[in-house]
Amino acid sequence: MNILEFNNVTKQFGGLTAVGNVDFQVAKDSIFGLIGPNGAGKTTIFNLITGIYHVTEGEILFEGKRINGLQPYQIAQLGITRTFQNIRLFKKLTIYENILTACHENGNYGIFDAILRNGKYKKQERIMHEKTQTLMEIMGLEDRKDIIAANLPYGWQRRLEIARALASNPKLLLLDEPAAGMNPDETLKLMTLIHEIRKQFKVTMIVIEHHMDLIMGVCDKIMVLNFGQKLAEGTAQEIQENKKVIEAYLGEEEMHC
Amino acid sequence: MDWFYIQGILILAGINLLAVLGLSLLTGFTGLFSFGHAGFMAIGAYTTAIMSVKLHLPFIPSLMIGGLIAALVSLLIGKLTLNLKGDYFCIATLGLGEAIRLILDNVQYLGGARGWPGIPLKTTLLNVVIIDIIGIIILVNLIRSKHGRNMIAIREEEMASQIIGINVFRYKMISLMISAIYAGVAGGMLGHYLGFLQPKMFQIVKSTELTIIVIFGGLGSISGSVLGALVLTSLPEMLRTFAQWRLVVYGIAVIFIMISRPQGLMGGHEFSFHAVKKIISSMFYRKKQRGLGGR
Numbered sequence: 001m002n003i004l005e006f007n008n009v010t011k012q013f014g015g016l017t018a019v020g021n022v023d024f025q026v027a028k029d030s031i032f033g034l035i036g037p038n039g040a041g042k043t044t045i046f047n048l049i050t051g052i053y054h055v056t057e058g059e060i061l062f063e064g065k066r067i068n069g070l071q072p073y074q075i076a077q078l079g080i081t082r083t084f085q086n087i088r089l090f091k092k093l094t095i096y097e098n099i100l101t102a103c104h105e106n107g108n109y110g111i112f113d114a115i116l117r118n119g120k121y122k123k124q125e126r127i128m129h130e131k132t133q134t135l136m137e138i139m140g141l142e143d144r145k146d147i148i149a150a151n152l153p154y155g156w157q158r159r160l161e162i163a164r165a166l167a168s169n170p171k172l173l174l175l176d177e178p179a180a181g182m183n184p185d186e187t188l189k190l191m192t193l194i195h196e197i198r199k200q201f202k203v204t205m206i207v208i209e210h211h212m213d214l215i216m217g218v219c220d221k222i223m224v225l226n227f228g229q230k231l232a233e234g235t236a237q238e239i240q241e242n243k244k245v246i247e248a249y250l251g252e253e254e255m256h257c
Numbered sequence: 258m259d260w261f262y263i264q265g266i267l268i269l270a271g272i273n274l275l276a277v278l279g280l281s282l283l284t285g286f287t288g289l290f291s292f293g294h295a296g297f298m299a300i301g302a303y304t305t306a307i308m309s310v311k312l313h314l315p316f317i318p319s320l321m322i323g324g325l326i327a328a329l330v331s332l333l334i335g336k337l338t339l340n341l342k343g344d345y346f347c348i349a350t351l352g353l354g355e356a357i358r359l360i361l362d363n364v365q366y367l368g369g370a371r372g373w374p375g376i377p378l379k380t381t382l383l384n385v386v387i388i389d390i391i392g393i394i395i396l397v398n399l400i401r402s403k404h405g406r407n408m409i410a411i412r413e414e415e416m417a418s419q420i421i422g423i424n425v426f427r428y429k430m431i432s433l434m435i436s437a438i439y440a441g442v443a444g445g446m447l448g449h450y451l452g453f454l455q456p457k458m459f460q461i462v463k464s465t466e467l468t469i470i471v472i473f474g475g476l477g478s479i480s481g482s483v484l485g486a487l488v489l490t491s492l493p494e495m496l497r498t499f500a501q502w503r504l505v506v507y508g509i510a511v512i513f514i515m516i517s518r519p520q521g522l523m524g525g526h527e528f529s530f531h532a533v534k535k536i537i538s539s540m541f542y543r544k545k546q547r548g549l550g551g552r
Contacts, residue, residue: 050420076422090413092525101410102421104403111431114402115395121402128403168421 002061003028003172003204004049009058009068011044011228018044020228021058026172026221031198032206033219035239037248040225042208043085046174049206050082051075062172077105081165082174085208087157091150095141095160096132098149102167103128131167138200139163139193155186159193166201173197175207179214187211194218216240224248264382266494271385272446274486277470278392279439281482284471286400287432288412289339290347293354294440295463297327299456300357301441302448303367306376309449316379320388320445327441328434330357335433339426354464361456372455380450388446392439396479399435408432409477473511475521480528485521 004026011019019041026032034042047053049060051072060068067075090098107124114121136142139159144152149160158178165173178194179187191214197203209215215222216236224231224239226248232239239245276298283289305323308314314322338349362370399405407428410418418425448454466489474485492510496503518524526532 052416052419071424072419073422073424076420081422082420084417088414088417090410090417092413093409097406101403101406104407105422107403109403111399111402111404114404115398117398125402164417164421 001028002026003063004206005061006045007059007061009048009060010056011041011048011053012056018228019048022225022228022230024223024230024233026204026206028204029198029202030204030220031194031218032204033215033222034206034208034225035210035212035215035222036225036231039227041228042225043176044228045225046082046176046206046208049075049174050080076168079169079171080174081168081170081172083158083161083165083176083178085176085180087161089149089157089161089164092148094146094148095152096136096145098160098164099135099141099167100128100132102164103131105168106131135163135167138196139166154181155189158182158190162193162197166197166203170203173203173205175205175209177208177210179209179211187214190214191217266491268380268382268385268450270487270490271382271389272380272443272450273467273470273490274389274483275385275392275446276440276443276467277474277482277486278389278396278479279436279443280467281471281474281479282396282399282408282439283432283436284468285476285478285482286405286412287408287429289429289432290343290468291350291433291436292347292461292464292468293350293352293357294436294467295459295461296350296354296357297331297437297440298444298447298463299361299459300330301327301444302454302459303361303373303444304441305445306373306448306454307367309379310376316384316449320442323445324438324441327437327444331433331437332430335430339429339433351461351464354459354461358456358459361459368454370456372453372457374453376448376452376454378449378452380446385446388442392442393479393483400479404428404431412477469511473514473521475523475525477525478521478523478527481521481523481525484523484528488522 002025006022006024009019009022010017022045034045036042044053048055048068051067051070051074055068059066062078062080067078090101093101106128109121109124133142136145139162141160141163144156149157152160162175162178179190182190194205194207195218198205207215207219219236221234222236222239223233224242224245231248232242232245234242276294280291280294283291301323304326305319308319308322309316334353338346341349361367367373407418407423410421410423411425411428415425444459447458470485470489471482473489474481474483489511493503493507496506499506514522
């Protein structure tokens with residue numbers, strides 16, 4: 001079953017076609033890789049899914065329902081969340097507060113419940129705190145609880161952003177270059193983390209990445225974009241052998257006489 | 258100094274404090290700067306006065322209606338302007354504040370620019386203190402709930418807030434509305450303390466004063482706002498000895514404090530007995546060590 005479907009989606013900025021007629025399906029519980037040279041339209045696709053940009057033509061289906069035209073927060077409430085290429089944490093808050101804030105969907109008490117501090121408020125707050133605690137443990141952040149997010153090393157900021165995304169119980173998680181700026185060792189750890197997340201949270205993932213080791217290592221299916229067009233789609237093996245892909249990345253083979 | 262004079266300063270500080278608390282939620286916790294809160298105060302002041310003078314309602318219900326009407330106006334304005342980003346919202350509120358003042362200047366039924374005397378004096382130190390305490394409790398409870406956290410998230414990073422499912426527009430609206438209620442009630446109390454209302458009292462100077470107090474106390478700190486309101490309202494009175502140079506000294510004092518403590522008096526931290534204990538014990542500890550070293 002497909003959790004996400006793109007049907008002939010086009011996005012134009014004035015005369016520029018950032019994404020043109022792209023079609024693809026993401027199977028439930030899979031990890032889907034999105035690769036391509038810089039400016040190919042990968043992040044634009046994420047922005048279209050999360051409702052930050054609006055689709056010019058075509059439709060995006062999430063669990064069979066059309067989601068283009070919805071506001072970003074509505075899409076998030078349906079169960080799609082993401083991380084950003086340039087990390088966007090709540091910088092002045094601690095790690096704990098970052099995750100706790102993202103847990104807000106786990107309670108539905110109103111403003112008056114909060115002002116009166118009644119039973120409903122207390123019960124749901126406890127659930128949120130417990131959930132935050134568990135997430136901190138799974139992500140290995142529990143001994144850094146009170147550190148201000150902006151003071152964390154880069155790799156840990158990425159990790160925190162993923163933890164924050166998981167706090168809102170997503171069904172589909174979009175990772176935008178999670179390994180950018182990481183050294184090989186950190187990248188390896190990230191790979192284990194992605195496998196771990198898939199096992200623990202049963203969440204479908206779409207990953208944009210330039211580290212081919214990571215993409216080839218974790219993804220069930222990969223799509224290659226170039227100039228906003230779909231170039232190829234298939235398993236890691238198929239992509240590596242695809243002539244068009246090699247051309248896009250390395251240029252055309254010269255003919256020698 | 259006699260008690261009547263001190264009481265007067267305390268009441269004015271308490272009224273300012275209430276307006277500042279509301280603005281603190283909007284500016285300090287939600288990250289929206291407003292230069293039109295005197296407008297909401299004016300609406301609250303005049304509505305409360307109409308209720309108690311023309312319709313002969315008791316004081317507390319009049320105050321509530323004053324706050325509610327201010328909230329309604331803020332809803333209307335918020336719907337139109339809250340999609341604006343940063344500075345643009347700030348300018349829109351500035352226009353709003355001045356527009357409300359100019360409208361009141363021209364409504365002869367409410368005294369127009371000449372003012373409206375003869376409002377019953379019902380604000381006492383006791384009811385100011387009670388309302389302030391209720392205001393503080395409500396604000397603290399709100400900030401420590403998921404709603405408060407969502408507002409802080411919006412202040413920190415709007416895009417990321419959307420992505421984790423926070424309805425940014427709705428929360429900005431709620432924040433603006435609550436702050437307008439606070440300002441409205443503060444306005445109502447001001448009218449019933451002075452016994453006289455004049456649109457001139459709610460000029461942009463008043464709005465900036467409120468914003469200055471919030472920044473001065475430290476953005477994102479309720480105790481900072483409380484401290485700021487008390488200090489900055491009583492400071493001009495303490496400077497009476499400087500006669501006509503009073504406001505100059507006041508300005509210099511504010512500039513000096515902002516230079517030496519740009520993050521505000523409390524700098525985003527809250528007052529807590531736990532923290533005070535820690536500071537005191539660390540002071541003792543240091544003294545002891547110094548004492549030992551001396552020997």
